[in-house]
Amino acid sequence: MSYTFVCRFSMALFLLGSIPAVHADQLDDVKSSGMLNCGTLGTSQPFSFQDNDTRQLVGFDVDICKLVADKLGVDVRFKMMSVAARVPELNEKRVDIIAANLGYTPARAEQIAFSHQYFASRQMLMVRQESNIESIEQLDGRRVGAVKGSSSERDIKNRLPNSTVTGYADGSATYLALQQKKIDAQYGSEAGLMRFVQQAPANSPLMLIETAVFVEPWGLGIRKNEPEFLAAVNQILVEADASGEMTEIFNKWFGADTPYAMQRAYEVEPITSL
Structure with a gap:
């Protein structure tokens, strides 16, 4: 084996090692897997809770995750979690998105990204x-x-x-x-x-x-450094707001025909720092 070949081979290995790892895009990952993994509480009626008859998860947050999955063209799978586990579960990639009574705070915004406001509590x-x-x-x-x-x-x-x-x-x-x-x-x-x-x-x-x-703005929790996924989720929320779908979901769980009899007094919009 010639000295010249060894030098060239060594240089090629060095260059390969110096190339930064390509960051996989979460939006592509979700679409290719055909599944959106959504973290929710499961113990917070009417946001996410188990239906007494079907034992299935239902609620406002559940329907919001279903909306996002449907618009992305994928199925949805829910994972129940505690309040304290929401951010760790997301950042450890056990779920793709959080819809779990997640109020915006500056401290949380340092750890995760927030979608536009989808509920004002x-x-x-x-x-x-x-x-x-x-x-x-x-x-x-x-x-x-x-x-x-x-x-x-x-x-x-x-x-x-x-x-x-x-x-x-x-x-x-x-x-x-x-x-x-x-x-x-x-x-x-x-x-x-x-x-x-x-x-x-x-x-x-x-x-x-x-x-x-x-009044606390709530957003969907998304991992940081996923701009395409965040933009796609925000677009889904904005378009659902314009079409009336967000109001339909709100009225289903909080409207005049529910025990809460609440009126929706907020819009889907970017969350500004509190």
Whole structure:
């Protein structure tokens, strides 16, 4: 073997090693696999929960993921996860997208990308009617519960700095703590809390404090550095908003014919930093 051949072969190996790895595009990956893996909570009615009869996952977030998958021309597969596991599950590539009560925060935006706003959640406080608590200010220095690891838990600690804030596994566990008088108020989304108001027993009624603490934009969670996938998802949401599909999904779960009787008062739009 000649010296010249060895030199050329070595140089070729060096050049091959110096070529950066080609980044696989997630949009192409999803389309080629024919499957969109969507992470959702599965314990947050009416956003994602198991139907009592079919045992299938249903809800607003579930339908949003189905919408995205349908427009991409693929099937959808759901993975249930806890609130605290949402971002890690996404970044570890166990799911492609998150539709799981994912409120925008600057800290989360450093870890993942957010789609356009697809839901705007009025964050509110729920109390026992017998407590005579009628304002947010009355709860400063009291005991407040929220879902552990949620943006609600972090937010209420900042807004009520003198209160004792306790995190619970999910909304149902927080509701139970409120009824057992372990806490004085439960903090969370209006839609989620309304369900507890309606299911509370007559001898222990609950109510929402009328004034919302703030309005939290929710987006679909997507891994960073996937601009084509993010753009495709945003286009799907914008077009569904223009066509009325987003309003149909909203009304199905929150409209006049539901226990929530809510009106949609937001649009699909980019989320600006809070």
